[in-house]
Amino acid sequence: MDPEKFRELFFRIETEIKGVIVGHADAIRKVLIAFFAGGHVLLEGAPGLGKTLLVKSLSHALGLSFKRVQFTPDLMPADIVGTQILSESEGRRDFQFKKGPIFAHVVLADEINRATPKTQSAVLEAMEERQVTALGVTYPMEPPFMVLATQNPIELEGTYPLPEAQLDRFFFKLLVTHPAPAELTEILHRTTRAGVQEAAQVLSADGAEVIAGMHLLLRQVLIAPPLEDYVVRLVHATQPDGQNQNGAVPEVREYLRFGASPRGAQAIILGAKGTALVQGRVHVSYDDIASVIYPALRHRLILNFQAEAENVTADQILAAIIKAVPRD
Amino acid sequence: MAGSLATPTAQPEKIIDGVRHRLAIHALWQAALFFLPPLLAFYYVIFFLHRFGWLDADEVMLAGAALLVVASVLAVGRFRSLAPSRQFAARLIDYRAEGKDRFVTLATIDSLASPPALLSRLKAEAASLQSRIEFKRDFPFRLRRSFLDSCIASLIAILIFHLLLQLAPLLKSNSGESIDLTILSRQLAQFPGLEKLAESLKMLAARLEDSALSNEEKRSLIEELRKQVNEQLAGAEQGSGRGEDLLRQTSNQLSGMEEGLGAGQGQGKGAGGNQAQSPTQRGGGKGSADGGQGEKQSGLKTPDPSSGAAEKNLPGPMQQTGQEEQKQAGERTGGKDGSQDQGNGLSRGPRENLESKGGRGRPDQKSSEPTPQRILRPGDQGQAGLKDSRLVTVQLPEEDAGMEGAAAAGDRKRRTSDAKPPVGNLPLSRPGQPNATPEKQMLPLEYRELIR
Numbered sequence: 001m002d003p004e005k006f007r008e009l010f011f012r013i014e015t016e017i018k019g020v021i022v023g024h025a026d027a028i029r030k031v032l033i034a035f036f037a038g039g040h041v042l043l044e045g046a047p048g049l050g051k052t053l054l055v056k057s058l059s060h061a062l063g064l065s066f067k068r069v070q071f072t073p074d075l076m077p078a079d080i081v082g083t084q085i086l087s088e089s090e091g092r093r094d095f096q097f098k099k100g101p102i103f104a105h106v107v108l109a110d111e112i113n114r115a116t117p118k119t120q121s122a123v124l125e126a127m128e129e130r131q132v133t134a135l136g137v138t139y140p141m142e143p144p145f146m147v148l149a150t151q152n153p154i155e156l157e158g159t160y161p162l163p164e165a166q167l168d169r170f171f172f173k174l175l176v177t178h179p180a181p182a183e184l185t186e187i188l189h190r191t192t193r194a195g196v197q198e199a200a201q202v203l204s205a206d207g208a209e210v211i212a213g214m215h216l217l218l219r220q221v222l223i224a225p226p227l228e229d230y231v232v233r234l235v236h237a238t239q240p241d242g243q244n245q246n247g248a249v250p251e252v253r254e255y256l257r258f259g260a261s262p263r264g265a266q267a268i269i270l271g272a273k274g275t276a277l278v279q280g281r282v283h284v285s286y287d288d289i290a291s292v293i294y295p296a297l298r299h300r301l302i303l304n305f306q307a308e309a310e311n312v313t314a315d316q317i318l319a320a321i322i323k324a325v326p327r328d
Numbered sequence: 329m330a331g332s333l334a335t336p337t338a339q340p341e342k343i344i345d346g347v348r349h350r351l352a353i354h355a356l357w358q359a360a361l362f363f364l365p366p367l368l369a370f371y372y373v374i375f376f377l378h379r380f381g382w383l384d385a386d387e388v389m390l391a392g393a394a395l396l397v398v399a400s401v402l403a404v405g406r407f408r409s410l411a412p413s414r415q416f417a418a419r420l421i422d423y424r425a426e427g428k429d430r431f432v433t434l435a436t437i438d439s440l441a442s443p444p445a446l447l448s449r450l451k452a453e454a455a456s457l458q459s460r461i462e463f464k465r466d467f468p469f470r471l472r473r474s475f476l477d478s479c480i481a482s483l484i485a486i487l488i489f490h491l492l493l494q495l496a497p498l499l500k501s502n503s504g505e506s507i508d509l510t511i512l513s514r515q516l517a518q519f520p521g522l523e524k525l526a527e528s529l530k531m532l533a534a535r536l537e538d539s540a541l542s543n544e545e546k547r548s549l550i551e552e553l554r555k556q557v558n559e560q561l562a563g564a565e566q567g568s569g570r571g572e573d574l575l576r577q578t579s580n581q582l583s584g585m586e587e588g589l590g591a592g593q594g595q596g597k598g599a600g601g602n603q604a605q606s607p608t609q610r611g612g613g614k615g616s617a618d619g620g621q622g623e624k625q626s627g628l629k630t631p632d633p634s635s636g637a638a639e640k641n642l643p644g645p646m647q648q649t650g651q652e653e654q655k656q657a658g659e660r661t662g663g664k665d666g667s668q669d670q671g672n673g674l675s676r677g678p679r680e681n682l683e684s685k686g687g688r689g690r691p692d693q694k695s696s697e698p699t700p701q702r703i704l705r706p707g708d709q710g711q712a713g714l715k716d717s718r719l720v721t722v723q724l725p726e727e728d729a730g731m732e733g734a735a736a737a738g739d740r741k742r743r744t745s746d747a748k749p750p751v752g753n754l755p756l757s758r759p760g761q762p763n764a765t766p767e768k769q770m771l772p773l774e775y776r777e778l779i780r
Contacts, residue, residue, distance in 0.1 A: 003449070220443045222450060224433040226415060281453075282446040283437075285429040328419070 001213035006277050009202065009214065010036070016061040016199040021054050022190065023183035027174045030295055031058060031148070033274035036214050039171020039267065040127050040147040042112075042162075042299060049176045050187075051150045055108045057199040063207040064105035064144065071115035073158060077122035081132050082139075097134055102126050103141065105208075109149035113159045120166055123147060127169045144211045164258065164302055171267050172292075173299035221273035223284040228269065230327055231289060235265040237321045238301055251320040255307035260300040267296035286327055294318055340454035344435050347467060348417035354469050355410035359403040361475045365482035367399045373489055381511040384518070420467070425460040509533035512578050519571040525560055528553055529578065536585075547589040554582035 010032060017028050031054065034041045043051045059066030069080055082100035086093055101107065102123060112120060126132050130141040179187060190197060203210055238259030240252050271292030272284045294315055301314040371392060378388045418435035421427060434454055439447055510533045517526035532553050536546055561575040
């Protein structure tokens, strides 16, 4: 895959999604970068902001299979993964595995925090191992595979916050904010008239191969060792214990219970590589890293009680870390 | 390095290396300039010490070479810390050319493990940015703040050195004369034919440090060597220059020391009595127990015309330092003559008083002898600013009581009795019975304050 070809396809997909979703340009780009980096995305925002539409538009534009799972408290793991059913053919009765909605290229886990932890954990293996095991049989997921989960920051009664282990499996956590007045006007124009605009399919039937090529190219993007070292220092600075106990970021010691895992560093570098390709470069710059630090690390910082009590957010702590860690 | 503009066809790696080389040269200059002022300051101190005989030529050469080596090593160490890395040079290029970390990536990435297509594309992008780089414009040599700090620190060090030189005579120990002799021996050793004498002088200086020797033995040693010096001086050709001056200075120094030892010994024997000293025994009045303190000054101040000539022939700083030493030594003796006064009673001659007051210019009485030029005459301005000041020694009742413990107090009181009419309260003989024991005439209370 040629970098220019990557860029062209990326912008075509992005343009199609932007034709449906008004605003959220940064979220759309980050979702696409995470997709081509092979990651999963957690979208957090109030209801009605277009999260579900964004995911549907993405799958349409990519020409990939799309499944949506509405997570509720009574949702069972089998409802996601699949279950054995008794089937009869030619006079013989056999158990067959009926694949659940997780077996799709793009899976929308809507309001994932409303399901029980048991159900939530059903998607863990699929997200990380890209395979599902049911009754001792392992079923591989067909690439590309991406889980986009949404959660509502309000109406927290009766919800089950995602466990840290599951949060760590999300490549990015994106905040979907309310649209600006002009954007809201455009939303009204598009949604209150006759006809519903949908994203056109950009990739054809060989879309999976193209996506695999783009995925490979993204990982080949050059990154200098000093930049990798910067990422390492950033992630290490999020650790409130160990060597960083006497570090230079007091906010980390004061408000964090746990810091980012190595997956955080991986997400930063892959996200920066994707950003570099989108910017038309074949190498990562510091600016690329800076643009993905927040979505890559904000859900990996586990705040303590004091931070919750003082309404300190992970983004505030990340800002302090970025300020404290020098680039050179 | 020439300020050549990078050509678009040049390899970006060469640009990085070129900038790094240029920055390395800058760093070398920075390191050299940082250590240059302290090196020059040290050389100044060394040559200063050499000029005044504290260091001989060999020591100067050795110290100079050692300093050069140390400064070079330190400069190399600083250069290594300042020398830019390839990454640093690339980062600067990125900053100047807005290269978005292209040069940093090129400078640090493992080219063998990188996809060739992407690497070649990165090189092409970096090469297109080279036209934005101009060495002279973008990487000029600038003096660092550290150089200025180094200059200031060096100047301060030199000032402190001179300040310490000024304070050194005040802090000088009892071995000051031996040091002076050592200095003289080093200076003499530089003149052909005087090496043996210099060696003898050096040995004498070493022996004078020996506390086991009595003053008499020391004096005899000094006298013996002084004779050698005088013989050498007599045999020296007229106008032989500084060697002759040094010989005269050495002779004067030895004379002063000899007289000082003699005076100190005489004091020890005549304590409590009225020991009269000859006018030539100047410096004897400084008689502390060892009789050695301050004699150097008296030796230098021997009213020998040749000595004066020798002092005049000294080069400027040397002469100035000598005068200052005389002045300060005079102050020392002036401050220590209280015990001598106690021992000598009131019998010291006026000239001795003059000498005992050292450089303070406190003439007591005019001597009937031919007055050397250096002694103040009536109407001359004294060093302490007193004009035509006269001194009178007044024996206070405490002194009359002969109390040894009141010696210091008596000294203090005597200082306050300067410029008083020559009237004393000495015991008077009874009329008609001149041989009777004189009765004491007590000082009226109302006059005490005036005299004190």
